[in-house]
Amino acid sequence: MTETDYRALDARYYMPAFGRERMLVKGEGSRVWDDQGNEFIDCVAGIAVCSTGHCHPHVVEAICRQARQLIHVSNLYYVPGQAELAKRLVDLSGLYKAFFSNSGAEANEGAIKLARLATGRDRFVAFKNGFHGRTMASLAVTHKPAIREPFLPLEPQCDFVGYGDLEALKGAVTRSTAGVFVEPIQGEAGVIIPPNEFFRGVRDICDDTGALMIVDEVQTGMGRTGTWLAIEQTGVAPDLVSLAKGIASGFPMGAILAREGLEFTRSQHGSTFAGGPLACAAAHATIDVIGEVLPQVAAKGERFRAALAAHNPRVRGLMVGIPVGEACAAVTAACAAEGVLVNCAADGNLRLVPPLVITDDEIDRVCDVLNRALAG
């Protein structure tokens, strides 16, 4: 079936919630191919999901091996690989316990529930232009008016302050605040990177008021910025962290990690699928691969920064934002025409979140194409 046929089928039978372009049918490493056989270097990577690249043999093998043995078992039983995965995430993050989910939004739902339980409070504070998901509670702490306003009123109550504005945060966080949701880098907003002092300030305000500091690492976590968690680089210890995207190479999975003293007890939370055997197998293999490439991520980011210096890129590891304004759509189209996939985040910011396994040659090729597209 060609893309044209598929477009018609999709238009008739699938709800039109996404703006879609081409049809990708195959992937290997940092490369993907469309149904016409055109090859692209993929700097979208499922939006920061395919960190190990497409179809990494170690991940494929782990999923297939587990699928032959046991695909699903209820959380009423011990799940093979689950506690070992929780231990690995605890060890790499410095937090204390984990709980699995099936997505980033669902991880944030869990964090909201846990913060309410732990504090006995029901209000939240989050940041303008922040993104935490599209389920009702994660949407309630998401700022973007276009996606939240059609669904008002939302629960829990959330106040929004400017990202980086500690004075406004101090005014907004009270003894009724259960938690402050913060991204270490705002990804959907276009890769916005505040100074480390901001996070120390958030921590202090949370400590002064008893609110939990909830760090959303759905996009920045699992090695994306050059360390397992981006918050590590600030020296600040959060109370709760949410993860998803890069955790299992595209197998749906999310997690919350909590400091000691924060946990669900029996029946307070649960999920049929979350933390199942296949997801855990995919995540274990993903962590193996990321562990190998993690030491090179910062240098790869610097290679992007140097090659794109003329365009004022914002770079932290393999998270790259370039302000291009209204040209964003034209630039993504020009890049695609030359075999490079990038996408537009908010406010005319081009975002690149390639696989962490991207090679130096591929980075050079991407930057050549981008420099030409940005000059045009």
Ligand SMILES: Cc1ncc(COP(=O)(O)O)c(C=O)c1O
């Ligand atoms: C920072 C952040 N949090 C939460 C989410 C929601 O994750 P999911 O789409 O897996 O529900 C996203 C997705 O883009 C995200 O970037």
